[in-house]
Amino acid sequence: MVNRIVGVDLGGTQMRVALMDTDFQLLARANEPTLAHQGADSIIPRLLDLIASVVDTSDQPVDAISVVSPGPVDPVAGVVTYAPNLPGWRDLPLGAIVNQRFPHIPTFLANDANAAALAEVYIGAAVGHRHAVYITVSTGIGGGIIIDGKLFTGAMGLAGEIGHMLVTIDDGSVSSLEEEAAGPALARYAARRIRSGAQSRITEMVNGNLEAITGRIVGDAAAAGDALALETATRAGRIIGYAITSLMHLLNPTIFVIGGGVTNLGELLFEPMRIASRERALASKYYEASDIVRAKLGDDVGLIGAAALVLQELQPGRED
Amino acid sequence: MVNRIVGVDLGGTQMRVALMDTDFQLLARANEPTLAHQGADSIIPRLLDLIASVVDTSDQPVDAISVVSPGPVDPVAGVVTYAPNLPGWRDLPLGAIVNQRFPHIPTFLANDANAAALAEVYIGAAVGHRHAVYITVSTGIGGGIIIDGKLFTGAMGLAGEIGHMLVTIDDGSVSSLEEEAAGPALARYAARRIRSGAQSRITEMVNGNLEAITGRIVGDAAAAGDALALETATRAGRIIGYAITSLMHLLNPTIFVIGGGVTNLGELLFEPMRIASRERALASKYYEASDIVRAKLGDDVGLIGAAALVLQELQPGRED
Numbered sequence: 144m145v146n147r148i149v150g151v152d153l154g155g156t157q158m159r160v161a162l163m164d165t166d167f168q169l170l171a172r173a174n175e176p177t178l179a180h181q182g183a184d185s186i187i188p189r190l191l192d193l194i195a196s197v198v199d200t201s202d203q204p205v206d207a208i209s210v211v212s213p214g215p216v217d218p219v220a221g222v223v224t225y226a227p228n229l230p231g232w233r234d235l236p237l238g239a240i241v242n243q244r245f246p247h248i249p250t251f252l253a254n255d256a257n258a259a260a261l262a263e264v265y266i267g268a269a270v271g272h273r274h275a276v277y278i279t280v281s282t283g284i285g286g287g288i289i290i291d292g293k294l295f296t297g298a299m300g301l302a303g304e305i306g307h308m309l310v311t312i313d314d315g316s317v318s319s320l321e322e323e324a325a326g327p328a329l330a331r332y333a334a335r336r337i338r339s340g341a342q343s344r345i346t347e348m349v350n351g352n353l354e355a356i357t358g359r360i361v362g363d364a365a366a367a368g369d370a371l372a373l374e375t376a377t378r379a380g381r382i383i384g385y386a387i388t389s390l391m392h393l394l395n396p397t398i399f400v401i402g403g404g405v406t407n408l409g410e411l412l413f414e415p416m417r418i419a420s421r422e423r424a425l426a427s428k429y430y431e432a433s434d435i436v437r438a439k440l441g442d443d444v445g446l447i448g449a450a451a452l453v454l455q456e457l458q459p460g461r462e463d
Numbered sequence: 464m465v466n467r468i469v470g471v472d473l474g475g476t477q478m479r480v481a482l483m484d485t486d487f488q489l490l491a492r493a494n495e496p497t498l499a500h501q502g503a504d505s506i507i508p509r510l511l512d513l514i515a516s517v518v519d520t521s522d523q524p525v526d527a528i529s530v531v532s533p534g535p536v537d538p539v540a541g542v543v544t545y546a547p548n549l550p551g552w553r554d555l556p557l558g559a560i561v562n563q564r565f566p567h568i569p570t571f572l573a574n575d576a577n578a579a580a581l582a583e584v585y586i587g588a589a590v591g592h593r594h595a596v597y598i599t600v601s602t603g604i605g606g607g608i609i610i611d612g613k614l615f616t617g618a619m620g621l622a623g624e625i626g627h628m629l630v631t632i633d634d635g636s637v638s639s640l641e642e643e644a645a646g647p648a649l650a651r652y653a654a655r656r657i658r659s660g661a662q663s664r665i666t667e668m669v670n671g672n673l674e675a676i677t678g679r680i681v682g683d684a685a686a687a688g689d690a691l692a693l694e695t696a697t698r699a700g701r702i703i704g705y706a707i708t709s710l711m712h713l714l715n716p717t718i719f720v721i722g723g724g725v726t727n728l729g730e731l732l733f734e735p736m737r738i739a740s741r742e743r744a745l746a747s748k749y750y751e752a753s754d755i756v757r758a759k760l761g762d763d764v765g766l767i768g769a770a771a772l773v774l775q776e777l778q779p780g781r782e783d
Contacts, residue, residue, distance in 0.1 A: 214745075215745055215746055215748070215749075217748070224745075224746045224748055225745060225746050273618065274617055274618040288713070290610065290615070295610070296715070297594055297714055297715025297716065298593065298594040298715050298716055298717045298752065298753075299715055299748060299752060300715070301712075301715040301746075301748060301749060302712075302713060302714050302715040303713065304712035304713065304745060305712075305713065307708075307709070307712040307743075307745050308628075308709040308712060308713065309630065309705045309706070309708055309709050309743060310629065310630070310631075310632045311630075311631055311632055311633060312630045312631055312643070312701075312702055312705045312706075313631065313633070317705055317742070317743055319743070323632070381632075382632055385629045385632045385637055386629070386632075388627075388629055389627070389628040389629050389709075390713075392621075392622075392624035392625075392627040392628060393608070393622060393623065393624065393625065393628065393710075393713065394617055394622050395616070395617025395618050395619055395620070395621040395622040396617065396618055397618045422637070423627075423629060423637055423639070425534075425535055425544075425545060425624060425627050426535055426544045426545050426621075428535070428537070428544055428619060428621060429535075429621060432618070432619060433618075
C-alpha cells in the first residue's frame with residue numbers, strides 16, 4: 144500500500160521536489176534553481192539534498208521517490224539518455240544515484256512530459272479518457288501518449304517524443320515540430336520576418352535588438368494585436384495542428400491536451416491549431432471524437448505526474 | 464476453439480478469399496478481379512458469392528469470416544469508413560452485409576495493412592517482436608502498429624494510417640508520406656524532373672508519354688542503373704526513412720517491417736531509408752535496437768493477417 148510519494152521534477156530552470164499523498168495533495172515542497180550551466184557534478188548533490196529535506200518532513204515512511212527529467216529517459220535502466228536543457232547530461236544513471244542516497248526507498252525515473260500526460264489523465268483535462276495525447280509547447284516540445292489508460296513508453300521507454308516528429312522533409316531541409324513551433328521557433332520566425340522588412344511593435348519591445356526576441360515577447364505582442372505576432376502565432380498553431388493530424392491518423396485518441404508556456408497565447412494558437420488539424424484529416428471520424436483542449440494542471444504537473452507514475456506501477460487498476 | 468477461418472482480402476484490384484486452418488495453411492482459395500470502377504452494388508454480391516464458394520469447401524464448420532479492406536475501417540461497428548481504391552465506398556457497413564449472408568458465422572472487419580502487420584508478427588519478418596511497425600508502400604502507403612504483441616487500433620479502430628502522416632508542412636504546401644513516397648509519387652517525381660530537362664531512359668520506356676510513367680517503370684529503370692530513376696528511389700527511401708525517425712521517437716518499436724511493391728527496389732530504397740532514419744534520431748538508442756527489414760510474406764499477407772486477427776480476438780495469449 145502506497146501512502147507517501149516524493150516527486151522530483153528536474154527542469155532546466157527549477158528543481159522542484161514535493162511530498163505527496165495518493166490524492167496528489169502536496170504536503171511539503173522545496174524548490175531551487177537548477178543552474179544547469181554548472182553541470183551534473185554541481186546539480187546532483189544539490190538535488191539529493193533537496194530531496195532529503197523533503198523526505199525528512201514526512202509523517203510516514205516514504206514509499207517511493209519518482210524523478211522526472213526532460214529528454215528521452217530509459218525508465219527501466221533508470222538512465223537519463225539525453226537532457227536537452229541540461230548541458231552534458233548523456234547516459235546519466237540518475238536512478239542509481241538517487242537510490243544510493245536513499246537505499247530503502249524504491250526509485251522511479253521518467254520523462255517529464257510523459258509523466259505530465261499521465262497527470263492530466265489522473266486529475267487534469269483528460270480525466271476519463273483511455274486514449275490521449277499530451278503535448279507541451281514551451282522552450283522545447285515534449286509529449287506523452289496514453290494508451291488504454293496507461294502511459295505508453297515503447298520497447299525501451301523512449302516513446303512519446305512528439306516534438307521530434309519530423310514535420311518538414313524537403314530536398315534541402317529536414318525540420319522537427321520542436322524546431323518549427325516551440326517558443327524559440329516563434330522568436331526566430333518573427334526576427335526573420337522583421338529582418339526582411341516586416342513592421343512590428345516587437346522591434347520596439349526589444350529596442351531593436353532582434354536577438355532578444357523570445358516566445359513570450361511574441362505572445363505579449365500578439366495579445367496587443369500586433370499583426371506580425373498574430374501571424375507568428377497562427378503559423379505555430381497551424382504547424383502543431385498538422386502534427387495533430389498525423390497523430391490522429393497514427394494513434395486515433397479521443398483527446399489532445401496541449402500545455403506549456405506557449406499555450407498562454409490561448410485561442411490565437413488554438414484556433415489555427417484546430418482548423419489545421421481538420422484540414423487534412425482522412426475522415427471526419429478522426430476529429431469528431433477527438434477534442435483539442437488546453438492542459439488543466441499548472442507548474443506542478445511534473446510532480447503530480449511523477450506520483451501518478453508510481454501509482455500506475457505499484458497500484459495498477461486504480462486509474463480505471 | 465477455432466479451427467477454420469475464411470479470410471477475405473478486398474483489394475482495389477483483386478478480391479482474394481481463402482479457407483485457412485489455425486496454422487495459416489491455405490486449404491482452399493478463390494480470387495477474382497474487383498473491378499473497382501463498377502462500384503459497391505456490383506462488387507458486394509460478387510464478393511459474397513466468392514466467400515460462399517470458399518465456405519462451402521470447408522470440411523469443418525467455419526468459425527469466423529474475417530474481411531480486410533483498404534483505408535480507415537471501424538472494426539467495432541464493422542464499417543468501411545473510406546476505401547481509397549474503391550470509388551464511392553464511404554461508411555459502408557460491410558460487416559453487417561457479410562453477416563446477413565452468413566448469419567451463423569461471426570464476422571470481423573479490419574484495415575488490410577493493420578492485418579498485414581499482425582501477419583508479419585505471427586509468421587513473418589517480425590516474429591518475436593512485441594513492439595513493431597509495419598509499412599506497406601505500393602499504390603498507397605498503409606501501416607499497422609503492434610504494441611505489446613497486439614494490433615493497436617486506437618480509440619475507434621482508426622489508428623495506424625502511417626501513409627497519412629503529414630511530412631511536409633510548408634507555408635504553401637502540406638503533403639503526406641503517401642503523396643511523397645508511394646508508387647505514383649515516384650512516377651510524378653520522375654516525370655517532373657524529365658519535364659525540367661533531366662535525361663533518363665524512362666523517357667524511351669514510355670515512348671515519350673510521361674503520363675504513362677509508373678512506379679514499376681521507375682523501378683525497372685533504377686535496376687538498369689538509370690541515374691534519374693536511382694535519384695527518384697533515393698528520394699523516396701529518404702522520405703520514408705525520416706518518417707521512420709518520427710515513428711521511432713513516437714513509438715520506440717524494436718522493428719520496422721517494410722512491404723509492398725515499391726520494396727522491389729531492394730537496397731536502392733532500403734539503403735537511403737536506413738541512413739535517413741538515423742540522421743535525425745535524438746539518440747542512438749532509438750535505432751540501435753530497431754531494425755528496418757523487408758516484409759517476408761507475399762501477396763497472401765492480407766489473408767494471413769485476417770486469420771491472425773481472429774486468433775488474436777478469439778484465442779488471446781496465443782501470440783505470446
